[in-house]
Amino acid sequence: MVRYQTMLDKAVLSPIGFDSFGLPAENAAIKAGSHPRLFTEARMKELSSSLRRLGAVYDWRREVFSHDPVYMRWSQTFFLALLKAGLAYRAEAPVNWCPGCLTVLANEQVLADGTCERSGDLVIRKDLEQWFFRITTYADELLEDLDDLDWPERVKTMQRNWIGRSEGVEFDLPLASNPSRALRVFTTRPDTGFGVTYAVVAPEHPLLVELTTEAQREQVHELVERAKSESELERTASSESGPGLEKRGAFTGSFVLNPFTKQKVPVYVADYVLGNYGTGAIMAVPAEDERDFAFAKAYGLPIVRTVATPEDFDDGPYSGDGVHINSGFLDGLGVVEAMKEASDYLAREANGVAKVNYRLRDWLVSRQRFWGCPIPIVYCEKDGIVPVPLDQLPVLAPDDVVMDESGQSPLATHGEFRNTTCPLCGEPAVRETDTMDTFTDSSWYFLRFADPFTPDQPFDPVQTAKWMPVDQYIGGVEHAILHLLYARFYVKALIDLGIAPGLSREPFAHLFTQGMLRIDGAKMSKSKGNQIAPEKYYETVGADGLRLFHLFAGPPAEDVDWTEQTEEIIEGCGRFLDRFYRLCEFADVNFHDVADDTDLEVRRAVHRGVATVTDCFERWMYNIAVAEVMSVFNAVSKQARSEHGIERSTLDEAIDLLLILLAPMAPHVSAEIWERRHPDETSLHHQRWPVADRALTVTDRVTMIVQVNGKIRARLEVEPDVSEQDAQDLALADEAVMRSLGQSPIKRVVSKPPRMVNIII
């Protein structure tokens, strides 16, 4: 794509960098007892050289990498800026701990089945004090701005689901024993209030102890203990997760008053209510909520319908629209009107307020690992949390560390690093020894690319304004709600912090999600260690052969399976390039002197090929583009090697145009041939992308199909502008058509000249 766009004479910025911090390097270093930097830099070298050999076009002058102290300085500066703005904070919270990675993870890094996105270990819950970024502040903007992005709908949907905005009402359920106190709940269905037959609090709810009566203490205690011992994932996302999961709960012994019916309803504690969403307590409406229904059935609680169910509805919870029943002043209203009435009522009677809740949680950025960007904070007994002064950044990890398998970050036990003095009072203090999530590093690198040369600022606003947003961002779907969400948040925050004035609030205007290479169904990735090294193919079919295969293998958005057949396809691509080379050497070519109709046909094929390949490139159909080049080549080659032969200038034009079409796909061999053919011209890659000669691409004859009762009976060559009458006459005069018509009278003729005529009998 870069090569193609460049040949269209566009200014193309194609940068490269390395997200060089992270666990793979650290784990490798632990195994070998060496320093992750050694691994990382060796790997970077290998990768760079492999990419260069592949012929990837990058502006290597702009290369950046996250463990570069210059880069780290700004990563840390941003952390402190976020802290100053109140967007970074330290809090104790239940967090996801991965026993395989020996660190906490962000919610986004935990898969739906409760395992770690990277190591596959089951994540456990721990209560720890950690650093967070207040990404939830931007929840609405992150959601709304998705609408205008040219991204795959799938990715946008994933982000929308992840943010999980829901509008509802928060209100009070007064305690029956003491109506001046209340249990606050959140609901999206205030209209179903008359159907509230019980309430539920989460096991973590602060009021739980107060609500629990002596008689129920033991039962409640048992449930709370069990909920605590299980990870959140066992609780919410076990293998049978979802609304069908078994509900476990216990009666607290207390009652609250339903503000609609003024009836006493029991308060339960149950693990299906989450402590960290909404108010951690709900009003339960079993008739209109699947989960409440299951719980009510299990615990023998009453179920009162408040919305009439459709006629064909048998049983169970019904959450659709309908007319309200058993609902006092709401009776007869539809769901939408009833919601409004009920909300107004709750506002008057139960301190009800409209409330928006999000599934999205703040971004946990602390990592108990060594190979990451240190969090630039000092803890002082007197001054508390103290940011490291900007002129002392970057805080660098020491090199004299021991990487062992203890699971402890070497920073935590490194006295010299850990023990420092407070920047404010000068008294002894300790450094933060956690590092930042590597997604913080990758959340702003694209800004640095616009101007990576200055050490004095993270990026030049003039340059970022010039290049940003990224016109075409390409990545795997696996980043749909990790990197792509974090980077969007970062950009918005950096703008609001005044760090990136004039920047577009969305970093990636167009997103294309590439497919992945799979082996035995598993994604090929560095973490799985099942990669296929390209080097081997550089030797056999060359980088160009491998490139051609890569494009040819299938649509770029889809995954490619590596099978026994794959090697053979790669060889086939290599063979094509060999054949192409031989034609350019005029091997087995016969020439004739004066151009004739056969030459015209060749020229037509070539020019149509130019048009088709251009179109394919515009529409990401690289596999078809390769097929088209092969196809055109076959036509040219066949003519050139026929006895009749080809006229010299026809072949020259064909080869030159094919070389240009091939330049972005197989840049090495095409450039070599070009140089040999045109020693005095500028290189192939500086040639302008061709435009097909319209006179040659318009068709002079077209194949018209003739159908009888929809079945094809003949194919006729006709003029493209053949009239309807002529088309029909031709069709009816055809021998094969006449045969299938037989004696039957013609009922009707449908014709779309010059494509087809259909005769109905």
Added chain:
RNA sequence: GCCCGGAUGGCGGAAUCGGCAGACGCGGAGGCCUCAAAAGCCUUUACUCGAAAGGGUGUGUGGGUUCAAGUCCCACUCCGGGCACCA
């Protein structure tokens, strides 16, 4: 359970609008070249009836719309992905 995407020869995959299904490649078969092989070249290759000419069938399944459906509509099956106790 809900929401997306997909299903086309032995295989990877083509087919902007409803109008020639299977482009291109891989693999297979036969042949040429060769003492032989490799490489290369040529022919052939959806299935099926037929000696051939020619016919029939065919894009996951079942219906429908249409002169005409891989393409549009309805129902379903299977595969892939996402979400899934968020009130």
